[in-house]
Amino acid sequence: MHIEIFQSFPYLPELISVSVIAVLMAISPGADFVMVTRNSVFYSRSAGIFSALGVSFAIWIHVAYSIAGLALIISKSIVLFSVIKYLGAAYLIYIGWKTLRSKSLIDIDESSTVNVLSQWSAFKVGFVTNALNPKTTIFFLSIFTQVVNPQTPLWMQLIYGLIISLSHLVWFSVVAIFLSQPALLQLFKKSKKNIERVVGGVLIGFGLKVAATTNS
Structure with missing residues (x-):
């Protein structure tokens, strides 16, 4: 039975592997999680959701260069990977510093109109x-150099x-x-300055960790 399934759909093992890894990748703590948390708590549910949308759209940039074969080139080029790494680190440190320096970033109050992040801005941050x-x-x-076979057709790679x-969205x-x-926001409101410091520090910490990571 299993053999017949694999014969009728030979990409099933790849599909299962990619799906499992995609879920684990999405839920593992990282910069994306901290940024979505930041915008959801400091601004609004809408800002958090549009940040999530930005993350999911950015995934297609990685899909595009992987399908184009650039993933293999990047994996072999210390310079290209270093450029990506340091740009990412700088951006995280920048956002973290802004969070730490903000004087009134969190004013969690349903009647407040000062603390607003537009949907487009939230999308851009996530992206x-x-x-x-x-x-x-x-x-x-x-994924695209170890799991996905080079002979896997384009339509299947797009499904991946x-x-x-x-999964990320x-x-x-x-x-x-x-x-x-609302109940959580009230708790956050009581410790808003501490949360600002923690989130800002975590983002800067992620940035420094990324910058310090070797390319090996």
């Missing part, structure tokens, strides 16, 4: 964070990309919805 995330780059390098993108949307619950 750039993922697009320049070396962790995501490494993930795609391993869709699975990865949707669903997971981070759930994170945004959960963290923006």
Whole structure:
């Protein structure tokens, strides 16, 4: 029975592998998670969801260069990977520093109109964070050079990309919805300055860790 299934759909093993790795990749803590958390808590549920949407759209950049064969080139080029790594590190440190320096970033009050992040700005933050995330780059390098066969047709590779993108969208949307619950926001409000410091410090920490990571 299993043999017949594999014969009728030879890409099933790849599909299962990619799907499992995509879910694990999405839920593993990292810069994307911290950024979506930041925008959900500091701004609004909508900001968190649009950040999640930005992350899922950025996934297609990684899919595109992987399908184009650039993943193999990047994996062999210290210079190209270093450029991605340092740009990503700089962006995380920049956002972290802005969070630490903000005087009134969190004013969690339903009647407040001062603390607003537009949907487009939230989308851009999520998009750039993922697009320049070396962790995501490494993930795609391993997927498209180790798991996906070079002979796998384009339409199947696009399905893999869709699975990865949707996994990130669903997971981070759930994170945004959960963290923006009114009861949780009231708890966050009581410790808003400490949360600012922690989130800003974590983002800067991620950035420094990325910059310090070797390319080997």
